[in-house]
Each structure stands twice: as structure tokens, then as C-alpha cells.
Amino acid sequence: MAASALQGEIEEQPSVLARMLEEQWPSVRRVANSIRAFAPEWIQIAARGSSDNAARYAQYLFGAYNRLAVGLAAPSLLTVYQSACRMGRALTIGVSQSGQSPDIVAVVTEARRQGGATLAITNDPNSPLARVSEHCIDLVAGRETAVAATKTYTNQLLALAMLSAALDDDDEAGARVRQLALVPDAVRAALAGCGLVNAGSRRFRGATRFLILARGFNYATACEIALKMKETSYVAAEPYSVADFLHGPIAMVDEGFPVLVVAPAGPGSIGIPVLLDLLELRRARVIALSDQPDILGRAELALPLPQGFPEWLSPIVAVVPGQVWARCLALANGQDPDRPRGLTKVTLTA
Amino acid sequence: MAASALQGEIEEQPSVLARMLEEQWPSVRRVANSIRAFAPEWIQIAARGSSDNAARYAQYLFGAYNRLAVGLAAPSLLTVYQSACRMGRALTIGVSQSGQSPDIVAVVTEARRQGGATLAITNDPNSPLARVSEHCIDLVAGRETAVAATKTYTNQLLALAMLSAALDDDDEAGARVRQLALVPDAVRAALAGCGLVNAGSRRFRGATRFLILARGFNYATACEIALKMKETSYVAAEPYSVADFLHGPIAMVDEGFPVLVVAPAGPGSIGIPVLLDLLELRRARVIALSDQPDILGRAELALPLPQGFPEWLSPIVAVVPGQVWARCLALANGQDPDRPRGLTKVTLTA
Numbered sequence: 057m058a059a060s061a062l063q064g065e066i067e068e069q070p071s072v073l074a075r076m077l078e079e080q081w082p083s084v085r086r087v088a089n090s091i092r093a094f095a096p097e098w099i100q101i102a103a104r105g106s107s108d109n110a111a112r113y114a115q116y117l118f119g120a121y122n123r124l125a126v127g128l129a130a131p132s133l134l135t136v137y138q139s140a141c142r143m144g145r146a147l148t149i150g151v152s153q154s155g156q157s158p159d160i161v162a163v164v165t166e167a168r169r170q171g172g173a174t175l176a177i178t179n180d181p182n183s184p185l186a187r188v189s190e191h192c193i194d195l196v197a198g199r200e201t202a203v204a205a206t207k208t209y210t211n212q213l214l215a216l217a218m219l220s221a222a223l224d225d226d227d228e229a230g231a232r233v234r235q236l237a238l239v240p241d242a243v244r245a246a247l248a249g250c251g252l253v254n255a256g257s258r259r260f261r262g263a264t265r266f267l268i269l270a271r272g273f274n275y276a277t278a279c280e281i282a283l284k285m286k287e288t289s290y291v292a293a294e295p296y297s298v299a300d301f302l303h304g305p306i307a308m309v310d311e312g313f314p315v316l317v318v319a320p321a322g323p324g325s326i327g328i329p330v331l332l333d334l335l336e337l338r339r340a341r342v343i344a345l346s347d348q349p350d351i352l353g354r355a356e357l358a359l360p361l362p363q364g365f366p367e368w369l370s371p372i373v374a375v376v377p378g379q380v381w382a383r384c385l386a387l388a389n390g391q392d393p394d395r396p397r398g399l400t401k402v403t404l405t406a
Numbered sequence: 407m408a409a410s411a412l413q414g415e416i417e418e419q420p421s422v423l424a425r426m427l428e429e430q431w432p433s434v435r436r437v438a439n440s441i442r443a444f445a446p447e448w449i450q451i452a453a454r455g456s457s458d459n460a461a462r463y464a465q466y467l468f469g470a471y472n473r474l475a476v477g478l479a480a481p482s483l484l485t486v487y488q489s490a491c492r493m494g495r496a497l498t499i500g501v502s503q504s505g506q507s508p509d510i511v512a513v514v515t516e517a518r519r520q521g522g523a524t525l526a527i528t529n530d531p532n533s534p535l536a537r538v539s540e541h542c543i544d545l546v547a548g549r550e551t552a553v554a555a556t557k558t559y560t561n562q563l564l565a566l567a568m569l570s571a572a573l574d575d576d577d578e579a580g581a582r583v584r585q586l587a588l589v590p591d592a593v594r595a596a597l598a599g600c601g602l603v604n605a606g607s608r609r610f611r612g613a614t615r616f617l618i619l620a621r622g623f624n625y626a627t628a629c630e631i632a633l634k635m636k637e638t639s640y641v642a643a644e645p646y647s648v649a650d651f652l653h654g655p656i657a658m659v660d661e662g663f664p665v666l667v668v669a670p671a672g673p674g675s676i677g678i679p680v681l682l683d684l685l686e687l688r689r690a691r692v693i694a695l696s697d698q699p700d701i702l703g704r705a706e707l708a709l710p711l712p713q714g715f716p717e718w719l720s721p722i723v724a725v726v727p728g729q730v731w732a733r734c735l736a737l738a739n740g741q742d743p744d745r746p747r748g749l750t751k752v753t754l755t756a
Contacts, residue, residue, distance in 0.1 A: 097447050097495050100475060105653035119483040125450060125491035127477020132622050132649060133469040136673045141475035145447050145495075159649070204654075264615060265642040272482050283654055290658035292615040292642040299482060299509070303455035304554075304633055307746040308640035323486045396657040 062202035062288075062394050066379050067247065072197050072207045073372070074240040076214050079196055081222075084215070087175060087191045088222035094173040096147035102129040102163035103151040106205040106280060110151050110177075110212040113276035113371050117220045120273075120368065121232075131159035134166060144170040152176075153200065153208040155183025164189050177215050179208050193219070203396050204287045206379050209280060213372045214239060235366050242373045245362040250380045256357040257384035260314055260341075266293040267308075267315045269301055269331065272324025277345075277371045281316065281378035288386035288393035298327055311339040316381075317355070319346040320374050322367025343381075345374055412552035412638075412744050416729050417597065422547050422557045423722070424590040426564050429546055431572075434565070437525060437541045438572035444523040446497035452479040452513035453501040456555040456630060460501050460527075460562040463626035463721050467570045470623075470718065471582075481509035484516060494520040502526075503550065503558040505533025514539050527565050529558050543569070553746050554637045556729050559630060563722045564589060585716050592723045595712040600730045606707040607734035610664055610691075616643040617658075617665045619651055619681065622674025627695075627721045631666065631728030638736035638743035648677055661689040666731075667705070669696040670724050672717025693731075695724055 099118055101111035108128065115126040129148070133139050135158070148167035150160045155178035165188045168174045176189035179197050186192040195211040214236075221232040266285060270278035278295040285293035293316075296305055309315065315335055319325040325348070332354050335342055344355035347365065352358040359377040361370070386393035449468055451461035458478065465476040479498070483489050485508070498517035500510045505528035515538045518524045526539035529547050536542040545561040564586070571582040616635060620628035628645040635643035643666075646655055659665065665685055669675040675698070682704050685692055694705035697715065702708035709727040711720070736743035 097492065098477070100477070104650055108650070115480050116483060116487070119480060119491050120487045120489040123490070123492050125477060125479070125493060125496070127448070127450070127475060129475070130465050130469060132647070132674075133466060136622050136676070137466070137470045139470040140473065141469050142447065142473050143475060146475070272486050286658050287654045288657075290660065292644060292658065294642060294644050297482070300454055300458070304637045304746075307638075308636050308642065310640065310747075324482070326486070396654075 060394050062204055062206065062383055065200060065202050065207045066376070066383065069207050069210050069376060070240045070244040070247070072211060073214055073243060075196050076211050077237060077240070080193060080215070080218065083193055084218045084222050087193060088219060090191060091147055091173055091223060094147065096124065096173055097145040099124050099126045099147045099149060100129045100143060101126060101149045101151060102131050102160045104157060104160065106209045106283060107151040107153065107212060109276045109280040109283065110209060110216060112279055113213050113273065114149070114216045116273045117216055117368065121220050122223050129163050131163050134162050135159045140166045140170070142170070143167045143172045145172065147173040147175065149175045149177060150185045150189060151212055152185050153179045153205055155180045155185035161185050161188055177212055202394055204284055204393065210243070210372050210375065217369060217372070235369060238365070239369055239372055242362050242365050243376055246373050246376045247380070249360045249362070250377050253359060253377060253380050254384045257381060258388045259357065260385060261388040263314050264291050265313065266291055267301070267305070267313070268293055268295045268318065269298050269315060270318035270324065271298040271327065273322070273367055274318045274320060274324055274371055274374055277374045277378065278318045280375050281318070281382060284379055284382035285385065287396050288382050289389050289391055291385070298331055306334065309335065309338045309340050312341055313338070314341045314343065316343040316345065317351070318374060318378070319344060319348065319351050320361055320365070320367060320370035321348050322370065324367060325351070345377055410744050412554060412556065412733055415550060415552050415557045416726070416733065419557050419560050419726060420590045420594040420597070422561060423564055423593060425546050426561050427587060427590070430543060430565070430568065433543055434568045434572050437543060438569060440541060441497055441523055441573060444497065446474065446523055447495040449474050449476045449497045449499060450479045450493060451476060451499045451501060452481050452510045454507060454510065456559045456633060457501040457503065457562060459626045459630040459633065460559060460566060462629055463563050463623065464499070464566045466623045467566055467718065471570050472573050479513050481513050484512050485509045490516045490520070492520070493517045493522045495522065497523040497525065499525045499527060500535045500539060501562055502535050503529045503545070503555055505530045505535035511535050511538055527562055552744055554634055554743065560593070560722050560725065567719060567722070585719060588715070589719055589722055592712050592715050593726055596723050596726045597730070599710045599712070600727050603709060603727060603730050604734045607731060608738045609707065610735060611738040613664050614641050615663065616641055617651070617655070617663070618643055618645045618668065619648050619665060620668035620674065621648040621677065623672070623717055624668045624670060624674055624721055624724055627724045627728065628668050630725050631668070631732060634729055634732035635735060637746050638732050639739050639741055641735070648681055656684065659685065659688045659690050662691055663688070664691045664693065666693040666695065667701070668724060668728070669694060669698065669701050670711055670715070670717060670720035671698050672720065674717060675701070695727055
């Protein structure tokens, strides 16, 4: 038993991911068959916090493999402005660890009332969110006690990836389903590669501002690592897609500015070498999270990933060294990452 | 003629907004009639930078008044992953000051190829974006030379608001159209209320981190003010919807942390007094942008807005003191807000 709940839950991820794959395929396939029959025009996802980052992953996942555009719902339209958009031809997915947040429940309730397809992805199959949704995928992650979500986030990504593969008409040979089976071991390998993170994080002790950059599938990873850093270290860690970053925020990078570049191999990281040129010109301090030696070799701190893993699943693996990094940085700064000040596990926003 | 291009363009906004209202109603009504005949299931918007913040405004605007859900497109799905989502039943809007960005042009081109409705909102009606779109609304803002967009942003918001009113079946009496006519004078009044911003901004000289908070319609305003601050002062200014902020990032606020609260009157600001309680408990330094004396009175620095302006149009007005604030903060920090380091006016991302 790990001394820290957060550390224990980070290390538990390979087995929790494996449990999801062992237990939830029948449920995922049932949901996929029903969604296929419904034939949605598009997907909207209602989520907040880490679950919202899972929704960003879904945007690339269903866009790239299922030709379905994914929009992130603005729940306050319903709860603050009492205005219900048309969503009868959409698949509405509520993603929430606890399944409690009233605004997420309100969006899914309205979608179902309009005759849309509805799905809950939650760690509590008896939660309000699960009860109002037509379908539910249980995250089977076990109780999560650390305030900063880790294992429920990676299982949310896995649930979405399984659903995308099950919906994929081009995956009759099951290539994507077989790749999914590799996830737990890849996460185990990523954890094993975290030996230098603790010492490395100490070199960034006292830094109060960070940028976290990625593009495509791993934009979600950048957002989630930034959120973990903010929750545990209270640093200002701002995520950007590389493309948006070049449209303005690059102006704030000057000498010594720490920038974490998330760059698993794949089309999403094609622009990374040019980005590194620009960051070097401004003498930024680069932290690289990648499986590519060329990229890792240009960083002050290298967070290595297992090589040869498919990009569409890489967000499930790449976030893990980022969780470890956030935890180590909190400790280096004298914070207790298990007890973020002023946060509770379940936040109810209406 | 103002000495600074940025200052000149900020001050030009009342007349540029008035020009939009005088010249573009016929074009907006033509576009609205065509969209009404098409009857889209939903709207997707392709945009980057400031234009992306205009898209966030559109999410509340078309959601609250036209029952249309708005999703922000992920252009790199098409340009990086070569994957086209189904968008034949959507209205796809490309928003871009220059109309040049290849990824935005690519999304609109594909949407039109699939038979979807397409609209360009751009300051250059001869740009590639305007040429590939079925419809175009010209921003008629005149040449914008400052790198940080100001008058094209407020005219983008106005163009979207005019379109929403023109599409609104419940606005037969024209109440919303009449409210739109009040925008230029309200912006003029907001500018006139900026007398204390310069002195006030000097009190925040040297601060490197800011949070910018809002909810609902003015979440876009928070994002845009944060972007202006980053572009001109190089500070880490991070925007949050109040609801998302309470789900985690609140942990980073400690004594002396500067927080700008954007709170024009309306349902979006109902939670603001409770937020201010939490910020006071943590001894944050509060800057308030509001027309509500109760809220302004609790702030170290008050940025006043004209009272009695309808919330759905308030983002066009509220951003203006935020632009002035960003410019003054840059000057207080010894920066030249007209020449952000390393930025060019047109950024081409593929």
C-alpha cells in the first residue's frame, strides 16, 4: 500500500486499465450497436475538469476514426440560461467520475427527452448521471480517493477508445481492438521509465509559470497535465495546441520560461522540431514527453515514453509520466499533492 | 491620429461598429434567409486566436436564442489527420480577420463539398476563406495594423449577434434588432469610463500571473482579455469559466494572486458574489469588470461598464475596458504593446 493515495492510484493504472478491458467489452459492444442503429449526425459531450479533457481526446478519436464531429456542450446554457439546444439527432455523452454534477445530468436529461441517444461514462453506475442516461459504461476503476483524478481519467480515455473501435466499420479485422489490448503494458512501461522524473522536477522547483504544448490527439494530454500541475503545485500551467500557441501566446516566452512539449510519434508531432527551434531561439527551458530520441535529446528534462505505440492510444500512456511529473513537482515545491488546498473530490456546479 | 496603432484601433471601435450596423444588415439578412431554408442541425465554427474567442461567444448566442448547438471545429483533424467529419447537415462558419489561414479554409472547403451550409466572417471579402464559402459577411473594420486584434474582434461579435437576431423567429417585433443599435454608444461610454485604468494598472506592475474569470456569455470576454494580456504584456493570464475554475484551478489562488472577474449583470454573473467570498478568503487581489456597484465595490481595481445593457450584447462592450487594461499593463511593465515580440499579424497554420 503506497503511503500517498495519489501515488497509489497512479501506480494502480495498469491493473485498472486491464480490468476495464477484461470486463467491459460486452457492455461497450451493446452500446455501440445501439448507437450504430441510431446513426447520430454528431456527438456532444458534457463534462467538466479532467472529464472535459477526456472529451478533447474524444474529439480527435471519433473525428479521425468514425467521421463524427464532437462538440463540447456548454452546460450553463441549460442551467444558467434555461435554453435547450436541439440535440435530437446527436449522441450526447456525459463524462463524470462521480456522476453527480447537476449541470452534466441536466444536459443528458434534456437530450434524452428530445429523443437523442444518451450515454453515461462514469465510475458510479448508480449515480444520477447513469440513471438518466439510456446507456452507461462503468469505468470499474475502484474508489478514487486522491482529489486529483488519475486512474478514472485514463479509464475514461480507454472507454472512449473502446467505443470508437467498436463503432468502427473499417475495423472488421479487429486491428484496433488488438492494439487496445497493449495499453496496460505500455502504461506499465511508461511508469517504469519515470525513474529520473523526481530528480529532474527538483531543477524546476520555484518556477511559477509553465506552458504545456501539444497538437492533435495529445492536446488532451497537455490540458490534463496542466490541470494536474495546477491542482497539486498551484503553478500557472497553461496548455495550448501548438497551432493556437503560434497565433499569439508565443509572445510570452522569454529566456528561462519552462515549456513542456508533449510529442508522442505520429502526425500530431510533425511540427514539433520547428517548434523546438523557436523555443530554443527564445532560450526557453524545454521539458519533452516523447518516444522520439531526436526530440528527447533537445530537452533539458526528458520524460521518455515506450516506443512504437500507436498515436490514437498514446494519450492514455503519455499522461502517466505527466501525472508523476506533477506529483514530483508538488513535492519539490514543498506541497502535499494528496491534499490540494480548497478542493474537494466532488464539485457540484449547477 | 493616435500615436499608437493599438490605441487608435481601440478608440475607433464605436465608429467601426456603427459602420457594420449601417452597411451590413442587407447582407446579414440574405445569409439568414438562406440558412433558415437550409435548417441546419447544428453549427460548427472553425477559428483560431481571437476569432476562436468570438466562436465561444457564438456558442452562447446561438444556443440561447436559436436553439442551435455550436461546436468548435478541430481543424487539424482535416489538415494533420486527413480525416473529414460528416458536416453535411451543419452550418460551418469560418471566422478569420485575414481569411488566410489554410486550416480554416480547409474545413470550410470540405463542409461545402459535403453539401453543408458555409459562411465566412472576415475582414477581407476577397480572401481565400471568403472565396471558398457560399456566404460571406464582411467585417468592414478597415485595415487593422496592430498585431493584437481589437476592432476586428468586436466586429466579429457584432456580426454574429446580427446573424443571431436575423435568424430569431421569436424576434418578429425586432426587440433584439433595436438593442443592437445601442452597441456603438455603449462602447463609447465604456471607453469614457476607462479614465482610472492607467493609474490602476500600475499597481499591478510586475505581476506575472493572472486569472480571468467569467461565466456564460462573457466566458468569451475572459478568454479574449487573457489573450490580449499575453500578447502585449507576456504575463501568464489564464481564463476560466467560473464553474470549471471551482473544479480544480482554484487551488492555485493564494494571498496576493491577481484575479480579474468579468461580471456584467445577467444570469451569467449570479454566482459572482459567492466567488468573491472564496477569493477574499484566499486574500486574492480582485479586479472587477462590471456594471454592478456591489461587485465593483469589492474590488481593488474597478473597471466600470455602462449600466442597463442587455447581457447577450455585453461581450461586445465588456471586452473594451479589458483591451485598455491589457495595453496599460503592458506600458506599466515597460513593454511596447504595438510590437509584441515574435508575432506577426497573419499567422498561417496548416
